[in-house]
Amino acid sequence: RDNIQTAGSSTVLPYATIVAEAFGENFDFPTPVVESGGSGAGRKKLCEGVGENTIDIANSSSRIKQSDIDLCASNGVNEIMEVRIGYDGIVFASDINGADFAFTPADWFKALAAEVVVDGAVVANPNKTWAEVNGDLPAQDILAFIPGTKHGTREVFDEKVILKGCEETGAFEVFAAAAGGDEDAAEEKCMALRTDGVSVDIDGDYTETLSRIDANKNAIGVFGLSFYQNNTDKLKVATMSGVVPTVDSIAAGGYPVSRPLYFYVKKAHLGVIPGLKEYIEFFVSDDMAGPDGPLAEYGLVSDPELAATQEMVASETPMAPLN
Amino acid sequence: MNDMTLTERAVSAQDIKIAAKDVQVFYGDTHAIKDVSVDILDKTVTAFIGPSGCGKSTFLRTLNRMNDTIDICRVEGDILLDGEDIYDKKVDPVQLRAKVGMVFQKPNPFPKSIYDNVAYGPKIHGLTRSKAELDEVVESSLKKAALWNEVKDRLHAPGTGLSGGQQQRLCIARAVATSPEVLLMDEPCSALDPIATAQVEELIDELRENFSVVIVTHSMQQAARVSQRTAFFHLGNLVEFGETGQIFTNPQDPRTESYITGRIG
Amino acid sequence: MNDMTLTERAVSAQDIKIAAKDVQVFYGDTHAIKDVSVDILDKTVTAFIGPSGCGKSTFLRTLNRMNDTIDICRVEGDILLDGEDIYDKKVDPVQLRAKVGMVFQKPNPFPKSIYDNVAYGPKIHGLTRSKAELDEVVESSLKKAALWNEVKDRLHAPGTGLSGGQQQRLCIARAVATSPEVLLMDEPCSALDPIATAQVEELIDELRENFSVVIVTHSMQQAARVSQRTAFFHLGNLVEFGETGQIFTNPQDPRTESYITGRIG
Amino acid sequence: MSLGLLILVVIALAGAGFVIGRQRALAQAGGDPRILHSLPGYYGQSVFLFAAVPALLLLLGWLLIQPLAIESRVSAMLTPADIPEGSSSALVMSDVRRIADGFDAMIAQGRMTEDALRAMDANTVDVRAQLAEAGIALGSDVAPNVFETAKSYRNLAHTGRLALTVAVIVTALAGFAFALSRIQPDYRARNVSERFVRTLLIGASMVAILTTVGIILSLVFETVHFFRLYPAKEFFLSLTWNPQFRGGSDLGIWPLLWGTLYVSFIALLVSVPVGIFAAIYLAEYASKKTRAVAKPLLEILAGIPTIVYGLFALITVGPMLRDYFAQPLGLGASSSSVMTAGLVMGIMLIPFVSSLSDDIINAVPQAMRDGSFGLGATHSETVKQVILPAALPGIVGAILLAASRAIGETMIVVLGAGAAAKMSLNPFEAMTTVTVKIVSQLTGDTEFASPETLVAFALGLTLFVFTLGLNVLALYIVRKYREQYE
């Protein structure tokens, strides 16, 4: 095998293909093969073992889990390099011709949670319009297209929006008190979303969400920043806690909903699979992953600590155990 | 048998049931029936005889437009049933075929039970009002076709599991059950044993009292026994047509004569 | 015809070709053939007669194991061909059927050309060495079946486009083309006109010089004309079996007598 | 000798066998094929089969067994010291294999000679680096003993390959000679070669069984793993499906099963009547030209990628159903619904029903039609009462096939019916199916060893067993019904 094989997250996929394409053009190595199939499946494939018929790199939209590391170890994949390539912003957007929205996590919690606290009592969510949630929002029916539970984005949404909103509104304490102080139970309660059709899980991708917004003009969808940037003529983005999501505002840490993106390299293949080292170095180079590179142009929030990553890649440092 | 009495009766029923004039039939380019004109009288049995492949079945099929089902088949000329052109556009072949029933040369029972095979016609034509009436029709038809005794215990067994002769009688019963005005029978007895043949011939004789019957047969004896009028076909031509007695005793055409005198079957 | 001379000839050929002993046939629970024992002599024509549904076809089909193809059919007893049990495990039914050919009651030509229908047997049995030889076999078979003149101009037209009688003769030609040792014919002439019938009977007579022929027929006359030995079946039983002359002139069993004397066909 | 070449040699040998066998048979018969038991071609065929089949089977078996045999011998050479901490002898063995293959590759590339290899010593040379140059990946540095093991592995493998080549060719020749020697005019060549062919046919039908076994094996392992993490009782009895990223999910199969049945039912409700009527029209009424055009046209429906249907459901059908049916009727405001997916899937399945049924209807003998027309039945009566019953077994097969496809479909459901697992009777509500969840859980971002991902295997296996039950039932019903007609 003379080409690099990577697999994993469909969120990382576009970035990986951009790099792979440029790599193929500028180096004498063949263009790497980039599979999609999900972060979980990618990491599983990475951990299948060492050798030609296993992949070299797993793209992942979330950090590797201990269970994956264990699986790797049991298959003889002992040294893995973790490369963080940047951040993915998660934005809320609605139809371009619709009303403007300025959200806070609390709004989302009150709009979508299965149960909310009204006057100190836990009741089934009664809110029908955004105005009922927050008087400043338009009086538009609540309809939200959020990623299905298979998506990594959903995890971020749950934690950084819903859970945060739950805490902000004080519902968390009420739930915790009701559960006898069990915080885990309270968290779970916070993140239980309504099932009456107001919150719609999307198992497909952002294009599906966009089509659904096309068909339901008063819906709000959850998108990746890059997707939004490619469709600014169709979507109107909402602010979150008063911050407009942009590459810069996310990099600066002002916009709260974002997550890091990674890829994992099987160290045993370095120096063995032709071009592998060159490829990962090229990936994290300033030309690619820097703030002015094509990845940022496409919507990747460049990692402020890219230099450290470049260093790590150059010295082939494997990742430390998860803490 | 009694040719004389039969002929006499035939003369008394002079209404023409079916009048075929200058009929031509083509299968693609093959000219299968050439310029045939025949009058089928009411309440009469007409026999078609002639060597194999001469066009008997073909002509028979034109009489109830069964040839419509063969793509390449084309009919020219006029065929009048009770004075009405059956190839007229206004004519519904379905209604025509209800009046002009048919028994085919190869037995073709439906893949259904014996009972359903016979009940099929009465059901689609709405001839019976109740199940009991239908049962009756089925029974009487099977009796007429001389099959009742053999199948009465297994009316609900499949019709395709019968012996060849039984299948043919089933097809006769099926045709009789719809009580057509004209019954076209293409070699109905060829697969039957003498006893069954006699019974079918009896049936034909019985039917003749109300209806007209056209029968294709290879058996000269059978033609002589059951028919009042006989048509002799040869290579697609109608060679001779007339009273059965006259055809068999005094044929006008040398071809008829040579066919008759080779009488064997 | 000349029953006497035929009987005489039959006596001269005494080798038993097929010996059936205590044969029972069941269709599921139906007992279709009950305890039948028959010896088919070589170079002899044996006729099976009997009312419709009595089991003639069924018994005929046991002789070349064609009933193997009917799932629910079960055969008991011994059938020996040239002294060898044809139901023995070692026997290849294919080889058996090549020796014991069959013409079916309902004509069933292949949906192929007339030529291919006839040429099929010789081809699979490798009976000819060249195309010319094959052509010859096809021609002679069609001639024997009295079909040649009608189809010689359209050998490559489909066999299914023939008239009923032509189809039947095609099937006979097809069976003859493989030159079997025994030929089983299930009502081969029922769809044929007298002339064709005479030709087929002639063929049977010709075949008899080398082979043995078993023929099912409903025509007593035909049985008398072509066969040397006749078996009379009734309700699955073999009622009487013997020299044709004797069966027709001096039947032993009252059932035979009543069947014969109702002679009509 | 490479494998491909070996196979070619065997086949060439067998081909020659065909010609020689045929000629020999003819020669024995003095050039007159009539003396032969079978057609001369069958004698050729029997030689062909005897030469080719046993040899190829031997080849296959050898290829399966040789690695095992060699491995068990070679792995004895490894000492416990060769196995690094946290590794296993199996892993080291795979390194051994890779090293051996690597040297083959290097020699093939001309980077090394056999002699150089024999002289090579892992203590002095960096084997890993050398192999890396040739593009062969190794997990770790090569210990000397491992290297020696690899060398002997390679030697054994080469000897084995040589032995294989010899054995296969000898077998082929033996089969050749044996079959040829048996040729006599009364040798039953046709029976022999037909028995051979029959065995091949049986083998072909065994592929289905093997596939099933393969599917079960590939599902069962992870399913067990799943049930270790998640209580089976919950899976089979819980009525909620609500996977969570952080664990604590409800993974009850019923909402999914219900959605599957509901969507498939509606899809069949569309495709079966439309398909059968279309088949009837094409086979019975349409002119030859219409049929020649319409049938392939309908078949295109089966070939349109399902994503197109999905988008059609999402963009066109869903909103239309919502605006004109669901909302006026007060049945909900969801644009994705069971109805949407079912309807669109029904369209996709039309050709499955129509094309297969059309062929079957067309095969009903004309005599059946004649019989019915002759009694004065209209065409539709003929179709309904004579032709359809006669064609029933085949039509049932077509419907079963369509149902199967409906159960297995993903894309249309994702885009048409949504992703919400719900149990509701309202056809205008969003639901989802087992298949969709298998795909989404399997390709999601959750870690692999979590119940949320592994549930896909349990779902797959359960669906497999479930449809198996349905099929047994269908077979039983068809059998029972068919008995009336045979």
Added chain:
Amino acid sequence: MSTASTNSSLYTLDARTKRRNAAEKRFRLYGMAAVAFGVLALVVLLSSVLGTGLSAFRQTFLTTEITLDEKALDKSGTRDPEVMAKVTTIGYAKVLQNALVDELTAKGLLPEGMKAKDVGGMISKEAPAQLRDRVLANPDLIGQTITMNVLANGRIDGYFKGRVTMESAALDSNVSPEQLQLAEAMRDAGMLDLKFNWGFIFGPDASELRPEAAGLGVAIIGSAYMMLIVLALALPIGVAASIYLEEFAPQNRLTDLIEVNISNLAAVPSIVFGILGLAVFINFAGLPQSSPLVGGLVLSLMTLPTIIIATRAALKAVPPSIKDAALGIGASKMQTVFHHILPLAMPGILTGTIIGLAQALGETAPLLLIGMVAFVRDYPGAPPEGFTDPAAALPVQVYNFTQRADPAFIERASGAIIVLMVFLLAMNILAIILRRRFERRW
């Protein structure tokens, strides 16, 4: 009993016949409606696909003159390709951008205040790679002025196809109305034109940044390889299995088991075949992933039940009298099957094959697990080695295109569907012609 129709005229229909005729007409109408419904659905689907997809076959190209500056492209001046390769496409992009700015300025087309970067943004990101390849292949070009015909950026292309408008551009962060105005001016000056885009059919896929360059070449080859394998495996095995089950198998537990198994396999979700393929062909047998070989094997297994079910139904429909006829003249069962039954069952077998192949050709889910849902830019080699090279497939390409953010991929997804259907049609025409030849009533 015998009253039904006596003496009624044939020209006038009695009430019952009228009713029956009405029922007949209705029935016929249902049939027609069913066919019409199917065809209509096809027309709607096709027209939406064609409507959005046909434009993918035409693409906007930009023609410009470029002076290849030695300073930028070969600092060493050695003309040694290895040294020159150090200059990446980023460097070439600058050269292109400057060349275009210069030309526009010379022609007086450059609007006031437009940034050079915006001008460069009108060229496809594929163009620098083309230029680089051209220069590296022929280093002597350096210093010369050459004419390049390169792809225009996807949004510019979208403007000429009506996807992008001035209004949407005002909202679009990737293109500005000024750029569109410039594009129009350039078209009038003959620098931009819409041409048939062979690259879409034969070129490899491209990343999200350059939708205009994405092509289907690799996917077409991958699909073709897989279909070859499916045809070579599924058809013979399927027909052989059907023949055994229908004509030879005794009625017993084993054959029942096989029968149920086969219909059950038809109901197995296609992704499960992917799981099987991953476990058996890749992990157990060690075949390379992302390869058409594994894809073809998996799709063969998936198609097999369809072919078997169709074939068995067709075999069953052959009238037993034909079988009797052949057996009666001493044909063996095998000969009967191969000489008579199989030809008569051929139409049904071919229908099953058509439907099975259509299904296999359009399937994505099983490919997901065996690594074929991937971004592959290198063409697989010629068979047989090519069967093990990584490749994509047409439905995968469609699936990938629909997932991408840039709206320009929508037309390409539809274009890919058109290609897929042409592919399917080409495959089917042979089968349909064959089927017509075998069709006959008896």
